[in-house]
Every structure is written in C-alpha cells, then in structure tokens.
Amino acid sequence: GSVRFRRALLAAVQGVPPGEMLGQLMLMAHSPVMLSGPSSRDGSGKPACWGLVAQRYAKEEGGFAAAVRKASAVLCDAVLGEYGIRGSAFDRACALGSLESLAGYALDDVLPRVLEAVAGDLDGETVCALTAKDIVVYRTPEGQLARFEQLESGYVPQEQEEKNVKISKEDKKLYGALAKEFAAEKAAKKKDEKPKMTKQEEEVFRARLAEEAGVRATVAAVKASAELGLSVLSALCRGNRKGMHAHLPAVSRLVWPLARAAQRLVLPSVEETAVEVALCCSVRLSPQVPKALCLVSEAPSYADLAPVDAANVKGGVRALVADMGGYPLPMESFEVVFPVLRFAIENPGVGSEVQDLAMKTVAQHASPSEAWPRARIIGVLIGVMVANARLRKAAADLALKHAAHLAPHDVAELLDGCLAAEPVVRGGVLD
Numbered sequence: 110g111s112v113r114f115r116r117a118l119l120a121a122v123q124g125v126p127p128g129e130m131l132g133q134l135m136l137m138a139h140s141p142v143m144l145s146g147p148s149s150r151d152g153s154g155k156p157a158c159w160g161l162v163a164q165r166y167a168k169e170e171g172g173f174a175a176a177v178r179k180a181s182a183v184l185c186d187a188v189l190g191e192y193g194i195r196g197s198a199f200d201r202a203c204a205l206g207s208l209e210s211l212a213g214y215a216l217d218d219v220l221p222r223v224l225e226a227v228a229g230d231l232d233g234e235t236v237c238a239l240t241a242k243d244i245v246v247y248r249t250p251e252g253q254l255a256r257f258e259q260l261e262s263g264y265v266p267q268e269q270e271e272k273n274v275k276i277s278k279e280d281k282k283l284y285g286a287l288a289k290e291f292a293a294e295k296a297a298k299k300k301d302e303k304p305k306m307t308k309q310e311e312e313v314f315r316a317r318l319a320e321e322a323g324v325r326a327t328v329a330a331v332k333a334s335a336e337l338g339l340s341v342l343s344a345l346c347r348g349n350r351k352g353m354h355a356h357l358p359a360v361s362r363l364v365w366p367l368a369r370a371a372q373r374l375v376l377p378s379v380e381e382t383a384v385e386v387a388l389c390c391s392v393r394l395s396p397q398v399p400k401a402l403c404l405v406s407e408a409p410s411y412a413d414l415a416p417v418d419a420a421n422v423k424g425g426v427r428a429l430v431a432d433m434g435g436y437p438l439p440m441e442s443f444e445v446v447f448p449v450l451r452f453a454i455e456n457p458g459v460g461s462e463v464q465d466l467a468m469k470t471v472a473q474h475a476s477p478s479e480a481w482p483r484a485r486i487i488g489v490l491i492g493v494m495v496a497n498a499r500l501r502k503a504a505a506d507l508a509l510k511h512a513a514h515l516a517p518h519d520v521a522e523l524l525d526g527c528l529a530a531e532p533v534v535r536g537g538v539l540d
Contacts, residue, residue, distance in 0.1 A: 131180050132187030134162055139206030141199065159210055174214045181218040184211055189226045194337060201337075205344045212348030220356060223341060224363075230338030233366025236375065239328055244372035246321045247328035254317055328374070335367055335375045339382040346385035353389040358444040361386060365448060368406035379403055390442040394432050401425020401449045411458035423463045426453050430466050437473040440480055447471075447482065451489050457497060468503055475510045483511040 138159040143149060151157045163173040177184065187193055188211065193204035211219050229235075242257060249255040306314060342360055346353050353360070364386060368379045383399035401422045408414050414422060429446055438446070453459045453467035471489075474481055490511075493504040 131162075131166075131176070132183050135159070135184060135207045135210070136187055136193070136200075136203045138162055139210065140203045144206075155210065156206070177211065177214040178218050181211075181215050182222070184215075185219050185222040185226075189223065194227075194341060201340075205340055208341065208344040209348035212345045212352070216345070216349045216352040220345065223345065224359070227338040227341050230334040231342075231363045231367070233363075233369070236331055236335050236367055236370045239331060239371055239374065241371045243324055243328050244374055246324045247332075247374075248372075249321070249325075251322070251325075252318070254314070255321055332374055335370075336378045339364070339367065339375070339378045343382045343385040346382075346389050350389045354391065354439075354441050357386065357389060357441040361445045365402065365406040368403050373407070376403065376407065379406075386445060390445055391439050392432050392434070392442070394446075395428035397421065397425045397428040398432065398446065398449070401429075402446065405449050405452035411452075411456035419458070422449065422452065423459055425449055426459070426463050426467055430470055433470070433473075437476070440474075443474050444482060447485070451485075454489055454493055454500075455496075461499070464500070468500060468507075472503070472507050475507060477514050481511065483515050487511050487515065 137143065138156050143158050144156055149157055151160050166173045166176045184207075188204045188207050189195070192200050193207075194201050196204070208219075208223070242255070245257060246255040342364065346360075364379060364382050367375055370376070380400065380403050383403050384396070387394040387399040387402075401424070404414065404418050404422050404425075408418070411419065411422075426449060429449065437443070450467045450471050453463050454471065457464060459467075471486065474486075487508050490504040490508040494501050494508070497504070
C-alpha cells in the first residue's frame with residue numbers, strides 16, 4: 110500500500126508549481142503510512158518519498174532549497190494549522206516529521222514563524238501556575254475525589270499484607286490453606302464499603318466531583334499544550350542541529366522554566382527536548398549534562414534535591430568539564446549549560462571539588478570578543494562574594510573582567526552589590 114501511495118504522490122507532483130501543492134505533498138510524504146513500507150527512508154534516514162519530491166523540484170531556479178524558502182509561508186501554514194500540529198495524533202506525526210525536513214532546508218525562514226505559533230504552548234508561567242494540589246486532582250481517576258493527605262504530610266502510603274486477619278473455624282474447615290487469603294479478601298471488601306450518604310452529602314460530593322473535573326481538564330490541556338511545544342522544538346533540533354546552534358540561547362530559555370512545573374508534570378518531555386538541545390551544542394555533551402540541567406531548573410536549591418538527583422547534578426558538572434576538553438564553548442553553547450554551572454557555584458552543598466570545577470569553567474568564558482551573558486554572570490558572582498568567603502577573591506576577579514565589557518543598560522546588575530554588608534564585597538563591586 111505504501112509503495113502505491115508513493116507512486117500516486119509522485120505522479121501528482123508532475124507539472125505543479127512549487128508553492129501550490131508543496132504543503133500537502135510535504136505532509137503526505139512524512140505520514141506514518143508512507144514511512145511504514147520497505148525502503149521508506151533513504152540512507153540518511155530521511156523519508157525517501159520526500160527526497161524524490163526534492164529531485165522533482167531540483168530543476169527549479171535555485172534548486173529545491175530555494176523553492177522551499179520561497180514557499181516557507183505556505184509550508185509553515187500547513188505544518189502549524191488545524192491539519193498539522195493542532196490536528197489529530199496522525200496529523201501531528203505528519204507535521205512534526207515535516208518540520209524536521211523543513212528545518213533542514215529553511216531553518217532561518219521558518220523558525221520565527223514556528224516560535225511565534227507555539228509561544229503560548231511554551232509559556233512557563235501558565236505551566237508553573239498549576240499547584241501541587243491541581244496535579245493531585247489531575248492524577249485522581251474520574252469519579253473519585255482527590256485525597257491530599259500524603260501531599261500535606263509527605264507520607265507515601267504503601268500497600269501492606271494484612272498479617273493479623275481473623276479466620277473463623279468454619280472458613281478454616283471449608284477452605285483449608287486458602288482460608289487466610291479468603292478472610293483477607295472479606296476484610297478488604299468490608300473496609301471498602303462506604304456508608305450511605307445523606308442527600309446533602311451527595312450534593313456536596315457531586316459538586317466537588319464537578320469542580321475537580323474542571324481542574325482535571327485544565328491541567329490536561331496545559332500539559333498537552335506544553336508537550337506539543339516541546340515536541341516542536343525537538344523536531345527543529347533534529348532537523349538541523351548545526352543551524353539550531355545559533356538559536357540555542359532563545360530555545361533554552363523556553364525549555365528550562367517548564368521543568369519547574371509542580372509534581373514534575375512535564376519533566377519527561379523537558380528531558381527529551383533537553384537531550385535534543387544538547388545535541389545541537391558545539392561539542393557532544395554526555396547524557397548526564399542535559400539530565401543535570403533539568404534537575405537544577407526544577408530545584409530552587411541543593412537542599413531540595415533528592416540524594417540520587419544531587420549525585421546526578423555533580424556528575425553532570427564533571428561530565429561537562431570532561432566534554433569541553435579544556436577549551437571554552439561558544440557563547441550559544443555556553444548559554445545552554447550556564448544554569449548547571451550557576452547552580453554549582455551558588456550551592457556549597459555540591460562540595461568544594463565540583464564548585465571549583467564550575468568556577469574555573471565559568472572563568473574560561475570571559476574573553477572580550479564574545480557576547481557572554483555578562484550581567485547574569487556578574488549577578489551570580491556578587492552572590493558568591495556575599496555568601497562564600499572561600500571563593501570571594503576568585504569571584505571578585507572574574508566579576509572585574511566581565512564588568513569591563515558590560516553593556517551600559519546592564520550596569521544596574523552591580524547596584525545590589527553596593528548594599529552588601531561585607532566591606533570587601535562593596536569594595537569589589539565599586540572597583
């Protein structure tokens with residue numbers, strides 16, 4: 110079936126101007142149906158049918174890439190419309206695959222349109238406005254009321270086998286070895302039996318069910334929206350890793366805030382996108398690095414990390430330093446990894462070894478020729494000067510290097526340091 114589908118699709122291409130049907134052809138060429146048969150992908154893993162479409166339009170002036178750029182508005186409309194990422198699961202699969210290919214040919218043309226279209230989906234404030242109680246309601250099955258006891262106490266109940274079940278003589282005689290199991294089952298049924306509600310209690314119960322159904326629908330919509338936005342960013346990264354490097358600062362600022370959603374609502378999707386973003390960096394980063402980036406984006410401080418997560422953060426810093434091989438990163442890649450370095454510098458709990466590694470790594474990125482995020486770096490260093498006597502001198506020296514090239518509108522970042530209680534900090538900032 111997929112082979113015949115490909116033949117029909119290619120026949121439809123003949124004699125059609127690029128902008129007229131290219132959007133529909135692109136979606137069809139990337140459909141799961143077209144990619145299900147033998148030889149459905151070429152040697153590079155791209156849809157074979159899309160490659161044949163490219164060959165058909167290669168004769169156009171400027172080649173296929175020029176045709177795609179010329180028709181980028183039409184193609185974006187097809188991908189981002191109601192039969193694209195906003196459509197059914199099938200439509201979305203076609204659109205995300207198309208977006209990968211589109212990024213390979215015309216990333217700079219399509220990226221602004223795509224980011225504008227998914228800006229609302231990637232709004233971190235909307236996702237983080239959901240409370241932990243909202244997530245508990247969302248995870249409660251339909252028809253049941255949410256229970257918040259374990260959320261408030263931190264206690265996680267575990268099912269335990271009933272050891273002291275009373276077994277009647279009759280049951281023991283009738284069921285023998287199965288008597289204990291049978292008695293436990295009867296006890297459980299009795300425990301689950303609910304007392305009959307009064308009419309007023311029933312009304313309250315139904316009202317609460319309706320209220321929680323609304324909360325559940327809201328959380329589901331926000332979650333689906335954020336996951337859609339993240340899948341779009343992942344598709345762009347997969348489609349053009351080299352080209353996406355220039356856009357990493359903007360993309361990473363969209364991804365990390367979503368990790369702060371209550372109860373790790375969209376963390377799995379954030380982790381998947383973080384891996385794709387990391388693959389667009391100038392050096393190949395170890396898997397520990399994007400994992401650590403997600404963890405530090407989620408946790409306000411080191412004390413909020415579980416022991417296993419704390420170990421992963423420290424491992425992420427060490428892996429990053431090893432991946433860099435002693436050389437500084439370009440500004441775009443540095444913007445991606447800066448959050449984990451900042452976290453290590455600001456939190457002595459990571460240990461002096463990891464903290465020193467992070468400090469030395471940030472110090473590598475102070476050359477006057479690059480547009481480093483100097484204001485944010487200085488803000489972190491002033492905090493270190495105030496809170497960490499051991500690193501105070503190193504932080505002051507590095508802050509001076511960045512301050513010499515600070516943009517005029519960023520000088521305000523230094524003003525807070527002038528109010529520090531420690532004279533040495535005030536002196537360093539004034540210098």
